[in-house]
Amino acid sequence: MFCPDALVWGTVANWVSGLATTFAASVALTVALWNWIKDRKDKQAAKLKEAETENALLTECLFLYRSIRQASQDVLDQFVKGEISFNSWKFVLQDARERALRLQQLPGANLRAFKELEQVVRTGSHAEEIRMMDMPDVETLLGAIVHRCDHISAEIIQNPNGAAPLNW
Numbered sequence: 629m630f631c632p633d634a635l636v637w638g639t640v641a642n643w644v645s646g647l648a649t650t651f652a653a654s655v656a657l658t659v660a661l662w663n664w665i666k667d668r669k670d671k672q673a674a675k676l677k678e679a680e681t682e683n684a685l686l687t688e689c690l691f692l693y694r695s696i697r698q699a700s701q702d703v704l705d706q707f708v709k710g711e712i713s714f715n716s717w718k719f720v721l722q723d724a725r726e727r728a729l730r731l732q733q734l735p736g737a738n739l740r741a742f743k744e745l746e747q748v749v750r751t752g753s754h755a756e757e758i759r760m761m762d763m764p765d766v767e768t769l770l771g772a773i774v775h776r777c778d779h780i781s782a783e784i785i786q787n788p789n790g791a792a793p794l795n796w
Contacts, residue, residue, distance in 0.1 A: 675791055676791055677736075678738060678789075678791075679791035681734075681737075681738070682736075682738050683788050683789050683792050683793065683795070685731060685734070685736075685737055685741035686740075686741060686784050686794060688727075688731060689741075689744045689747075689784060690785070692728060693748065693751075693777040693780060694777070695720055695724060696720060696721060696724050696748075696751055697781075699716065699717045699721070700717065701770075702717070703716075703717040703770055704770040704771060707766060707767055707770065708767070721751070721754060724752045725748065725753060726752075727748075728746075728748035728752065732745045732746070744784065751773060751777070754769060
């Protein structure tokens with residue numbers, strides 16, 4: 629027959645010890661869970677900041693490409709009309725090249741942004757090539773620069789870092 633008085637409940641010290649152990653384990657698990665949640669939020673915030681930085685640099689690339697494209701198209705239109713003046717075009721390309729080189733030095737520039745900025749630098753280096761080229765090749769070069777700017781800009785717009793918006 630079952631009799632509650634027959635059970636051995638133990639001493640008060642055993643009960644206090646058991647409850648304290650349970651409480652300590654609960655506190656340890658809670659602290660570990662809070663730390664895990666905090667680390668996860670910190671990692672997400674770092675990824676978002678990296679994505680925002682990358683997209684900001686890609687947006688800057690888009691602006692540089694737009695200015696290079698517009699200047700190249702203007703010179704190409706002038707060249708077709710027989711008016712030859714490369715000074716403003718060279719200035720735009722050299723300025724874009726210098727800005728891209730400065731942006732590459734930023735600590736937040738990741739590999740993709742660095743690569744896209746390098747493309748701007750390469751495109752900007754065409755300003756030096758124009759001195760050495762024959763005039764028939766100038767039209768081809770300008771057309772290629774316009775096409776390249778359109779192609780790379782479309783690629784950037786289609787493939788931004790998805791973790792943050794591309795403010796274009």
